[in-house]
Amino acid sequence: MEVEVRVFSGLEKFVPGAGPGKAILVQVPEGATGRKLIEQLQIPADQVFTMFVNGWHATPEQVLRPGDRVALFPPIGGG
Amino acid sequence: MVFKFLRVNTTTGEVKFERVPEKYLALGGRALTSQLVSDEVPPTCDPLGPYNKLVIAPGLLSGTNAPSSGRLSVGGKSPLTGGIKEANAGGIASQKLANLGIKAVILEGKPAGSDWYLLKVTPEGAELLPANDLTGKGTYEVTAICRERYGKKVAVITIGPAGEMLVPAAGVTNNDSDGNSSRYAGRGGLGAVMGAKKIKAVVVDSPTTFDAPVKEPERFKAAARKFAQILQSHPVTGQGLPNYGTNVLMNIINEAGTLPTRNFRFGRFEKASEVSGEKLAEVAVARGGKATHACHPGCVMRCSNVYPMPDGKVCAPIEYETAWCFGPNLEIGDLDVIAKLNYICNDVGLDTIETGCTLGVLMEAGVIPFGDGEGAVKALEEVAGGTPLGRIIGSGSANAGRVYGVTRVPAVKGQGIPAYDPRACKGNGVTYATTPMGADHTAGYAVTANILKVGGYVDPLKPAGQVELSRNLQIATAAIDSTGLCLFVAFAVLDDPEGLPTIVEMLNAQYGLNLTADDALNLGKQVLKVEREFNLKAGFTSADDRLPEFFSLEELPPHNVVFDVKKEDLDQVFNF
Ligand code: SF4
Numbered sequence: 198m199e200v201e202v203r204v205f206s207g208l209e210k211f212v213p214g215a216g217p218g219k220a221i222l223v224q225v226p227e228g229a230t231g232r233k234l235i236e237q238l239q240i241p242a243d244q245v246f247t248m249f250v251n252g253w254h255a256t257p258e259q260v261l262r263p264g265d266r267v268a269l270f271p272p273i274g275g276g
Numbered sequence: 277m278v279f280k281f282l283r284v285n286t287t288t289g290e291v292k293f294e295r296v297p298e299k300y301l302a303l304g305g306r307a308l309t310s311q312l313v314s315d316e317v318p319p320t321c322d323p324l325g326p327y328n329k330l331v332i333a334p335g336l337l338s339g340t341n342a343p344s345s346g347r348l349s350v351g352g353k354s355p356l357t358g359g360i361k362e363a364n365a366g367g368i369a370s371q372k373l374a375n376l377g378i379k380a381v382i383l384e385g386k387p388a389g390s391d392w393y394l395l396k397v398t399p400e401g402a403e404l405l406p407a408n409d410l411t412g413k414g415t416y417e418v419t420a421i422c423r424e425r426y427g428k429k430v431a432v433i434t435i436g437p438a439g440e441m442l443v444p445a446a447g448v449t450n451n452d453s454d455g456n457s458s459r460y461a462g463r464g465g466l467g468a469v470m471g472a473k474k475i476k477a478v479v480v481d482s483p484t485t486f487d488a489p490v491k492e493p494e495r496f497k498a499a500a501r502k503f504a505q506i507l508q509s510h511p512v513t514g515q516g517l518p519n520y521g522t523n524v525l526m527n528i529i530n531e532a533g534t535l536p537t538r539n540f541r542f543g544r545f546e547k548a549s550e551v552s553g554e555k556l557a558e559v560a561v562a563r564g565g566k567a568t569h570a571c572h573p574g575c576v577m578r579c580s581n582v583y584p585m586p587d588g589k590v591c592a593p594i595e596y597e598t599a600w601c602f603g604p605n606l607e608i609g610d611l612d613v614i615a616k617l618n619y620i621c622n623d624v625g626l627d628t629i630e631t632g633c634t635l636g637v638l639m640e641a642g643v644i645p646f647g648d649g650e651g652a653v654k655a656l657e658e659v660a661g662g663t664p665l666g667r668i669i670g671s672g673s674a675n676a677g678r679v680y681g682v683t684r685v686p687a688v689k690g691q692g693i694p695a696y697d698p699r700a701c702k703g704n705g706v707t708y709a710t711t712p713m714g715a716d717h718t719a720g721y722a723v724t725a726n727i728l729k730v731g732g733y734v735d736p737l738k739p740a741g742q743v744e745l746s747r748n749l750q751i752a753t754a755a756i757d758s759t760g761l762c763l764f765v766a767f768a769v770l771d772d773p774e775g776l777p778t779i780v781e782m783l784n785a786q787y788g789l790n791l792t793a794d795d796a797l798n799l800g801k802q803v804l805k806v807e808r809e810f811n812l813k814a815g816f817t818s819a820d821d822r823l824p825e826f827f828s829l830e831e832l833p834p835h836n837v838v839f840d841v842k843k844e845d846l847d848q849v850f851n852f
Contacts, residue, residue: 254733273728
């Protein structure tokens with residue numbers, strides 16, 4: 198199945214073809230979790246601090262569904 | 277060193293130093309401005325009249341080696357909200373005042389004539405000088421002239437033409453070490469209060485920056501070093517802020533679906549990444565600017581930036597809230613346009629957030645089309661000329677809404693709502709509704725636990741837990757705002773159990789005190805009580821602690837949520 202992934206704030210350096218905010222389409226096995234996706238993208242797990250799936254905070258255990266919009270962030274803050 | 281108040285009676289022209297009375301000695305920053313305003317300003321007075329005062333105070337730790345401790349508090353009764361106001365700024369003025377032993381500058385009274393003055397403060401004393409030649413000038417020029425006249429190292433606290441015109445969105449600014457007059461105590465219209473006193477600028481000349489008196493220097497040094505380590509080892513304050521600045525938030529707030537777009541109609545903006553911190557860093561560096569920069573010497577988090585604009589000027593910095601208010605809020609996806617609008621605000625002397633909210637309301641009314649950057653720039657350029665449209669822009673979002681019959685006006689207590697939609701970041705919604713400041717994200721920044729997962733996690737889309745979250749953050753913020761520490765230290769302090777004790781240790785070593793962490797939180801509570809009391813006496817009721825109606829009527833996509841924290845619960849925020 199296919200999910201839509203965006204990586205930000207430095208994580209793009211691990212993902213060929215990614216730019217901040219640029220959606221990339223990634224094929225993952227049915228039933229793949231967030232953790233599996235991060236592994237597959239070869240992003241070091243300790244670099245991902247926040248994951249959103251369709252705008253909701255998600256844990257690495259969350260099972261992805263076809264067409265999900267996934268966003269990955271390192272620790273960031275501001276205000 | 278004897279701590280002093282510098283009191284300027286603008287009615288008589290008298291300038292005098294006073295020994296700080298005992299009761300104010302342990303106060304600084306916001307605690308001091310709010311206490312002084314509460315003690316000396318009648319809550320029902322006209323904000324532009326002779327009874328209001330403008331109080332400028334460094335924080336308790338300002339002017340020492342404590343990292344990131346040079347924040348300045350500016351207080352008074354707000355012409356925008358009609359309530360008490362503390363606006364907080366970076367820049368170099370705070371450290372200089374503290375090094376001169378000045379705990380507060382108090383501008384009071386109101387001159388009868390039409391002449392303008394400059395207050396010059398040096399180690400030798402203080403005097404009022406004629407300043408008619410500076411009137412009508414933008415803050416960048418005023419700052420450059422003062423640095424030319426009084427030395428490159430002076431701090432220049434000043435207002436632009438907007439403050440001279442007494443419009444209620446006018447801010448008070450001061451400069452960074454490079455002379456950029458962009459470090460604003462922006463919110464709440466305090467620039468108009470300074471304008472009403474006919475003080476165009478306060479120039480502070482101090483030969484030292486880090487030599488404010490410290491009772492136990494060795495103990496202080498150890499605590500300050502430890503605090504620097506705490507900041508540097510936390511991922512947000514040690515890496516996130518220095519790498520991309522505050523505008524790194526653009527993408528995560530967008531992904532969370534809480535980025536107010538098209539005047540709070542949508543929660544996502546398709547061009548968000550075009551105006552994000554990542555993009556800003558890339559463009560700034562490519563043009564020879566800086567992706568990281570300190571607003572004052574001694575800041576270790578360095579969240580600022582220097583953005584060179586196509587016209588050869590620099591906008592330093594572009595903060596997230598400003599990028600938001602002129603970007604997604606207006607459906608403008610071009611950083612150069614945002615930088616230009618930001619620069620004009622800095623120069624003419626307007627609060628960027630209020631101005632962005634006001635432009636959003638004008639776009640809602642059809643005065644300028646959404647997305648029309650050129651139209652927005654042209655309209656904003658009218659402020660300096662004092663045209664009717666310019667004055668409407670300077671009057672703030674709530675006033676503009678009234679003039680044009682707009683109901684989707686994002687404001688609380690008359691002050692514009694910043695960069696996080698309260699429907700999908702409900703903790704911030706509670707803060708906007710209830711803080712004595714009027715809508716203000718910094719007053720209780722629930723984005724931490726709602727979105728960034730710092731200091732715990734509270735689901736941003738559900739009402740549960742938001743009141744408690746906002747309450748605790750408002751208390752902690754009031755305390756931090758009193759120390760002179762940049763509020764961004766909170767990212768580390770909320771996560772690191774050593775954070776708060778180390779701040780307390782610095783205070784104890786500096787002042788020879790025996791405070792506990794509880795005492796610090798009690799100070800925060802005390803500040804909020806004083807501020808709320810002022811507002812009650814000024815005529816505020818629980819009806820003022822509410823968000824605009826449309827937030828509970830219109831669903832915000834993509835989550836399709838309304839603001840649904842109950843009124844009874846909002847009324848519990850100050851139950852402590
Ligand atoms: S973190 Fe940013 S705003 Fe805070 S003191 Fe440092 S440069 Fe200034």
